[in-house]
Amino acid sequence: MHQLRYGDIKAATDRIAGHVRPVTLTRVDPGAIRTAHRDPLDDRPEQPCEVWLAMEFMQHTGSFKARGAQNFIEAHRDAGTLPEAGVTIASGGNAGLACAWAAQKQGITATVFLPETAPAVKVAKLRGYGADVRLVGAEYAEALAACEEFAAATGALASHAYDHPLIAAGAGTLLEEIHQQIPGLDTVVVAVGGGGLFAGVTTAAQHHGIRTIAVEPENCRALNAALEAGRLIDVTVDSIAADSLGARRTSAMALHAAQQDGVHSVLVPDNEIVRARQALWDHRRVAVEHGAATALAALTSPDQHAPNRDLPTRPATPSRSYRPGNGEKVCVVLCGANTAVNTLVKQPEN
Known part of the structure; x- marks a missing residue:
């Protein structure tokens, strides 16, 4: 099993430079995301959290997948192995x-x-x-x-949707760009399907000392189930976000990354995914896939066993939301927008 390393991410960053669109970041309105309850012993001045959205759905082909595909083909071209x-x-x-x-x-x-x-x-x-x-x-x-x-x-050269080191490393270049644009970033929040984006982003995040929140739908929980079992297992898939996050089994690279320090696993229900997706449309006129809204739902779902930055990495009871701590800088990855816009509720005109 290939364990993804930061050097793989750096090589991918150099390889695809100029071939993909740099990610655009936008800040969420101050106060829009609730923070965790403060520790009574925390004597630091109270500061609101700072939440950013990574608009990766503006990437070529409408999702982050362009990064991995470009890295995969460029690497084989450089090696002379494109048949x-x-x-x-x-x-x-x-x-x-x-x-x-x-x-x-x-x-x-x-x-x-x-x-x-x-x-x-x-x-x-x-x-x-x-x-x-x-x-x-x-x-x-x-x-x-x-x-x-x-x-x-x-x-013909066989590619894979997520379970290949070149694909995952290409996806990880996204975190490199985010890290450069947000000095002092504490946390990145990312949806997990098969685990290519998660493995790449988490590998880069761990190098920079950034926490990763891995968010899955409650009924598409391949990574969460593997963490509980300590090994790769198959899960049933039944979620509104299954079209992009519906992997029955995560990758070994993703499980290895999730078992490192600084990773939280969060499960969100479908109704909160729908609500987060609708909120992006209502407040920003941004139409994303349910899979992309899954990441945001971790921050907007009601408090239920919600970890904050000071709690253990993997609580025994699965978390249903994530609450940033005092002054925490967070970036939420909106990873794709190949979706049917007519599924969004149109607001009545004034």
């Missing part, structure tokens, strides 16, 4: 879009396998990036098997 058959992946979501985009930039073919039930809009978008789209079977597992068979038969 004539191009690259292949089984994914109709953000990873497939990012892979097709990065391949198009390098002038190689991306062959993307999807189930026959894939929405026509996703197929059209993939083809817009120049992908050769193959519709196989009724479920993702069948598309994945066909992708693996294709790679073996043609020599």
Whole structure:
């Protein structure tokens, strides 16, 4: 098992510089996020927390996945290991879009396998990036098997949505940019699906002494379940955010990163994910995926076993929210916006 290291993140940062959009940060209105109850022994002057939003949904292809895909293909190009058959992946979501985009930039073919039930809009978008789209079977597992068979038969380079060190390291470049823009950052809050973004961001965050809050839907808890079990296990997937966070099993890289100091695991219910997503639209006219809103929901959900910066890393009872401490600087990653805008409630006009 490859354990992601900070050197992998630094190499990815250099490799993709100039090929991806630098992240845009915006500050949440002071007082909008509640802070934790103060420790009676804390004699520091009372200060509000400082919360920032990382608008990574403005990235190429609409999500952070462009970073990992670009790093994956650039690394193979530099090593001379990009085959004539191009690259292949089984994914109709953000990873497939990012892979097709990065391949198009390098002038190689991306062959993307999807189930026959894939929405026509996703197929059209993939083809817009120049992908050769193959519709196989009724479920993702069948598309994945066909992708693996294709790679073996043609020599195409097989990519992965999250479980690859180059993919995770590319995702981790996001934290490097955030760290440069927010001096003294204490905490980064990130949604977790398969664990590529989490593993990359956490590896970079630990190097800089920054805490990571790993947020999952209550019923898409592959990382939280692995932490409890102390090993990788399969979980059932049933959440409104399952389209982007619905991995049945997290990666070994993600579990290793989560077992280090300075990581909190938080589970949020679907209704709080919906509420956080709607709030972003109501107050900022920002439309993100439910997966992206999952990270924000950790800060806006009601207090239930909520850890703050002074509590142990992994409380026995799963946390349902995160409350920043006195004067804490926090950045919430809004990781993607490939979503149906018509699912947001339109506010009545005055």
